[in-house]
Each structure stands twice: as structure tokens, then as C-alpha cells.
Amino acid sequence: MTKHLTRLALLLAAASVLFPFLAILSAALQPPTNLAPGLDWPSDPHWENFATAWTTAGFGSLLKSSAIVAVGVVPVAVVLSTLAGYGLATSRSRLKGVLFALLMVGLALPYEAIVIPLYYDLRSVGLLNSYWALILPLIGAYMPFGVFWMRAHFESLPPELTEAAAIDGASSWRTLVSVLLPTARPALTTLALLFFMWAWNQFLLALILIQDPAMRTAPAGLGKFVQQFGKNIPLLSAGTLIVITPIVLLYLFFQRHFVKGILQGAVK
Structure with missing residues (x-):
């Protein structure tokens, strides 16, 4: 029982760390017109948002x-x-x-x-x-x-x-x-x-x-x-x-x- 509780605690801890990253990634792939992106994965990911952000902000x-x-x-x-x-x-x-x-x-x-x-x-x-x-x-x-x-x-x-x-x-x-x-x-x-x-x-x-x-x-x-x-x-x-x-x-x-x-x- 203790072993299963430990694994469950580790899984919850991992989920609490990974969930924000997945949420940010999901928001980054939404269309620019979406001002309130949810947590759903977009059907048509806009990977070009990364290129736009890179050039616009001069991240290089x-x-x-x-x-x-x-x-x-x-x-x-x-x-x-x-x-x-x-x-x-x-x-x-x-x-x-x-x-x-x-x-x-x-x-x-x-x-x-x-x-x-x-x-x-x-x-x-x-x-x-x-x-x-x-x-x-x-x-x-x-x-x-x-x-x-x-x-x-x-x-x-x-x-x-x-x-x-x-x-x-x-x-x-x-x-x-x-x-x-x-x-x-x-x-x-x-x-x-x-x-x-x-x-x-x-x-x-x-x-x-x-x-x-x-x-x-x-x-x-x-x-x-x-x-x-x-x-x-x-x-x-x-x-x-x-x-x-x-x-x-x-x-x-x-x-x-x-x-x-x-x-x-x-x-x-």
C-alpha cells in the first residue's frame, strides 16, 4: 500500500510540473486571433508563432x-x-x-x-x-x-x-x-x-x-x-x-x- 501511495505521489508531482508546460505549449500553438486559448490541443497547430515571436522580439x-x-x-x-x-x-x-x-x-x-x-x-x-x-x-x-x-x-x-x-x-x-x-x-x-x-x-x-x-x-x-x-x-x-x-x-x-x-x- 505504501509503495502504491509513493508512486501516486510521484505521478501527481510530475503532473504538477508538466501540466503548466503543456498548457503554455498548447496556448503557443493557437491562432493569433484566439485571445483566450483554452487547454485543448489545437486541431491546426500554428508552429509559425515561434518564428514570429523570434523575429519580432529579436530573441537571437x-x-x-x-x-x-x-x-x-x-x-x-x-x-x-x-x-x-x-x-x-x-x-x-x-x-x-x-x-x-x-x-x-x-x-x-x-x-x-x-x-x-x-x-x-x-x-x-x-x-x-x-x-x-x-x-x-x-x-x-x-x-x-x-x-x-x-x-x-x-x-x-x-x-x-x-x-x-x-x-x-x-x-x-x-x-x-x-x-x-x-x-x-x-x-x-x-x-x-x-x-x-x-x-x-x-x-x-x-x-x-x-x-x-x-x-x-x-x-x-x-x-x-x-x-x-x-x-x-x-x-x-x-x-x-x-x-x-x-x-x-x-x-x-x-x-x-x-x-x-x-x-x-x-x-x-
Whole structure:
């Protein structure tokens, strides 16, 4: 009985996730004149809605901008988070608790509180309306979570690993690269996926810090697209699917590593 209830719960959970995607896909294939598309699959699917949305909104340049920002943010943020997390997990300094607490304050700092001063700071150094205006602030904004994530991973490892490396004469850098990082692949993959998803979906900072519409991220461009075609539900649904498809494909490709990174415990 318990086994059947578990399967039923999993099926309901899967349906709750897949149903919205199917509903959006059904709406995207409706004729443009249908202002209130239902959940029925259209008898004559209008696949051309995707081509119309792509050319009208300029999703080619928007997706390129999102990719540039994400690729610029993820490697640097992951490396810095790994180094800082390793330092805070293995350091014996009395100040590491204070430093970690100050860093965690960043988790409670919303974008809305920093976007205005950030705008003037970037304008003063000439970085406004460039990809750096997004890449640099996002690296800093993602660091608190990244350090928290990697510190928790390194602290969960058996201390015998680092002790054995120290007995063999390995330096701190050698211990990190040769001993600890091989065990951190799921954690690193999960962190990189989260950073990529957050950078790809960046809306507020892209809308304010980048004035050129062609350089904005895909979600920011989609927001402008909604203003122009707010009543054309099929076209809006097609644009939404275009924006979220890369993230969905990336998650499906790294699904095993993502789930393993989320569920990994202290025993390695």
C-alpha cells in the first residue's frame, strides 16, 4: 500500500510540473486571433508563432546576451566560491565565524536595495550599458550563497582526508585540488547550474543597467515583448517557451549531477 501511495505521489508531482508546460505549449500553438486559448490541443497547430515571436522580439540577440552574461558569471563565481568556502571550512582563525556571518548578510540583501546606488557607481566608472554592468555585480551577488554552499560541502567531508594529505606533506592548494575537489563534482555542478539559471533569468538589473534593448537578457526582452503584444496570448506563450527552453535542456542534460548535488550527505 505504501509503495502504491509513493508512486501516486510521484505521478501527481510530475503532473504538477508538466501540466503548466503543456498548457503554455498548447496556448503557443493557437491562432493569433484566439485571445483566450483554452487547454485543448489545437486541431491546426500554428508552429509559425515561434518564428514570429523570434523575429519580432529579436530573441537571437537577447539569447546571445543572456549566454554572454551567464558564461561570464558562472566560472568566476564558482571558482571564488570554492576558494572562499574551502578557506572558511579549513581555517582555524577565530575571525572566520565573523567573516562568514558578514558574508551571509548578502543573502538577505535584495536587488532592489542596491540597484540605484549600483547604477550611479557603474556610470561613474563608465561600465553602464555594457555586459560588465551585469557580470561584475552578479558575481558579487552570488558569492554569499556560493560560499555557504561550498563551505557546507567541505565541512561535511571526513577530516581524515585533510589529515592524511597533511601527513603526506601536501600543501593547502594541493589538498584542495587533488583530494577535496574530486569529491566536490556534484556540488560544483549543482552550484554552476544554479548560477547559470540565475544569471540567464536576470531581469531587474538588466532592465536598469543596460539601456540598449539588443544587449538586454532574454527575460528583460520578454518583458518588453509583453508590453508590445500583451493581448496576443499565443505569441507571448511562444516567446516564453523560447526563453525557458535552454534552461530546461541544460537541466535535463545535467539532471543526475544536479540531483546528486542536492541530496549528497556527509558520507563520501
